[in-house]
Amino acid sequence: MASATSGDHLVPLADWLTLYQGLLLVAGPCSVESRQQLLVTARQLAATGKVSLLRAGVWKPRSRPGQFEGRGAEALPWLQEIKKETGLPVAVEAARPSHAELCLQHGVDVIWLGARTTVNPFMVQEIANAIKGTGLPVMIKNPVCPDLRLWMGAIERIMLAGSQKIVAIHRGFQTHEKKIYRNIPLWDIPMALKNKMPQLPVICDPSHIAGDVQWIRELAEKSLAMKMNGLMIETHYRPEEALTDPLQQMTPAAYHDLVNRLSDNVATHADTPDRLENLRNQIDDCDCHLLELLACRLSLSKQAGKVKKQQGAEILQPRRKHDLFHDRQAKAKALGLCPTFVNDFMTLLHEESVSVQSEDAAKDKNP
Ligand code: PEP
Numbered sequence: 001m002a003s004a005t006s007g008d009h010l011v012p013l014a015d016w017l018t019l020y021q022g023l024l025l026v027a028g029p030c031s032v033e034s035r036q037q038l039l040v041t042a043r044q045l046a047a048t049g050k051v052s053l054l055r056a057g058v059w060k061p062r063s064r065p066g067q068f069e070g071r072g073a074e075a076l077p078w079l080q081e082i083k084k085e086t087g088l089p090v091a092v093e094a095a096r097p098s099h100a101e102l103c104l105q106h107g108v109d110v111i112w113l114g115a116r117t118t119v120n121p122f123m124v125q126e127i128a129n130a131i132k133g134t135g136l137p138v139m140i141k142n143p144v145c146p147d148l149r150l151w152m153g154a155i156e157r158i159m160l161a162g163s164q165k166i167v168a169i170h171r172g173f174q175t176h177e178k179k180i181y182r183n184i185p186l187w188d189i190p191m192a193l194k195n196k197m198p199q200l201p202v203i204c205d206p207s208h209i210a211g212d213v214q215w216i217r218e219l220a221e222k223s224l225a226m227k228m229n230g231l232m233i234e235t236h237y238r239p240e241e242a243l244t245d246p247l248q249q250m251t252p253a254a255y256h257d258l259v260n261r262l263s264d265n266v267a268t269h270a271d272t273p274d275r276l277e278n279l280r281n282q283i284d285d286c287d288c289h290l291l292e293l294l295a296c297r298l299s300l301s302k303q304a305g306k307v308k309k310q311q312g313a314e315i316l317q318p319r320r321k322h323d324l325f326h327d328r329q330a331k332a333k334a335l336g337l338c339p340t341f342v343n344d345f346m347t348l349l350h351e352e353s354v355s356v357q358s359e360d361a362a363k364d365k366n367p
């Protein structure tokens with residue numbers, strides 16, 4: 001028998017939102033900055049004819065104080081206005097119960113819980129209590145940390161509040177390293193969620209994973225190849241002037257182009273086995289991580305080179321090299337890696353480190 005939190009009671013997406021080629025397409029600005037910015041962006045998006053739901057952040061959680069934190073409740077009538085004009089349903093992030101209540105009062109169709117809210121079970125519960133019995137649809141982003149149980153817990157709390165229109169949003173996970181993507185995708189986590197709750201639609205937010213428009217297409221393609229149920233894309237009619245997330249917002253025209261090209265992609269991948277796509281995406285993720293680690297490793301070598309120079313030490317230190325190779329072989333063995341491969345790899349890496357340090361030393365001599 002279906003339990004209240006199995007997801008079996010959820011209303012299928014197509015019964016409450018307009019889908020395009022079976023996909024839920026959510027688009028709109030990161031934040032509402034002004035009435036004009038919202039209206040212009042939303043009109044251009046509506047004109048594409050490829051938007052299921054208009055997103056717009058009204059209360060913006062910022063990491064540091066003193067930044068633009070959204071227009072707040074004054075933006076809600078602007079959303080009502082554009083909803084009436086375009087006929088598009090609207091979604092707003094609710095980060096506390098009062099936000100959810102204001103959304104209910106202003107005819108907001110869907111709220112979403114942001115990554116910084118999903119991480120906090122007390123806050124999720126308070127929001128769940130605020131919407132209890134209203135049936136308000138809720139989209140739930142993954143928590144900032146890679147914790148599937150926390151994500152599921154937030155979804156379950158909303159289900160227990162009686163909401164039957166729920167969507168999970170994969171927006172990647174935070175790490176502290178310098179990286180290619182703003183947030184690492186860790187695709188196996190949304191895939192595990194899909195396996196555990198097969199009726200729950202899971203969409204991807206490539207804008208927040210990428211952090212930069214240049215990576216959005218590849219991430220969107222990957223997510224659809226993995227049979228995710230749609231996308232959330234940040235759009236702004238003038239991204240370069242955006243007050244929040246300017247690098248990752250695309251124009252409505254670029255959004256239109258992206259969606260048109262993705263349609264071909266959806267058709268191409270329709271028959272590819274999910275499992276192979278999933279594995280390939282995880283391999284891409286691993287390679288991306290390896291490249292980031294290599295960049296970090298070589299930057300540390302470079303810094304070590306400077307310290308060696310200050311101390312008048314040799315660049316190549318046989319004792320250190322011997323210990324390093326010995327240590328890495330022992331660790332590689334514990335991981336079941338081939339010793340020859342690890343030796344070859346470490347030899348290349350060590351040569352590159354020495355070369356980076358030597359280049360720097362030469363530059364310092366002949367600037
Ligand atoms: C957003 O969607 O604008 C947002 C703040 O996202 P996240 O919660 O994923 O960081």
Ligand code: MN
Nearest residue numbers: 030234244245
């Ligand atoms: Mn944003």
